[in-house]
Amino acid sequence: MAIDLGKEGMEAGKGGPFGCVIVKDGKVIGKGCNNVLKTNDPTAHAEVVAIREACKTLGNFQLDNCEIYASCEPCPMCLGAIFWARPARVFYAGTKEDAADAGFDDEFIYREIELNPSDRKIPMLTMMREEAQKVFEIWKNLEDKTLY
Numbered sequence: 807m808a809i810d811l812g813k814e815g816m817e818a819g820k821g822g823p824f825g826c827v828i829v830k831d832g833k834v835i836g837k838g839c840n841n842v843l844k845t846n847d848p849t850a851h852a853e854v855v856a857i858r859e860a861c862k863t864l865g866n867f868q869l870d871n872c873e874i875y876a877s878c879e880p881c882p883m884c885l886g887a888i889f890w891a892r893p894a895r896v897f898y899a900g901t902k903e904d905a906a907d908a909g910f911d912d913e914f915i916y917r918e919i920e921l922n923p924s925d926r927k928i929p930m931l932t933m934m935r936e937e938a939q940k941v942f943e944i945w946k947n948l949e950d951k952t953l954y
Contacts (some may be wrong), residue, residue: 812825815839822910823840823877824840825852826838826874830864830872835859836859851883852884853876853880853887853888873893873897874895874897875896878902879900880898881905881910881912
């Protein structure tokens with residue numbers, strides 16, 4: 807189903823050939839295809855679209871006891887979203903090498919993550935850290951916060 811979603815989305819001009827289905831207790835609760843081109847949203851990858859729909863369906867920001875089925879190994883952004891959503895497991899068809907061979911090479915992102923933030927191709931510089939730490943202190947002391 808995930809592979810078919812990716813193909814259908816690609817043929818409809820929505821984006822790359824990627825699809826994703828999320829299942830809980832044998833029932834599809836979220837699905838999506840890459841919508842980057844349709845929405846002009848670089849975060850509209852199939853997994854992110856499916857996670858958003860599944861979380862809305864569940865009324866929860868976590869995918870406890872869910873399985874994710876993706877047409878391809880998740881990219882770094884989708885991998886981060888998956889870890890935040892905390893599903894039980896992920897199944898994928900194509901590999902990141904297959905995606906790179908088709909022109910979707912995320913290897914540079916993996917390399918950039920390893921660099922010091924100021925040395926990345928898009929330099930990332932720290933500023934106003936003390937002010938930010940004050941807000942973190944408030945968060946740490948909240949008694950009624952929801953951890954995620």
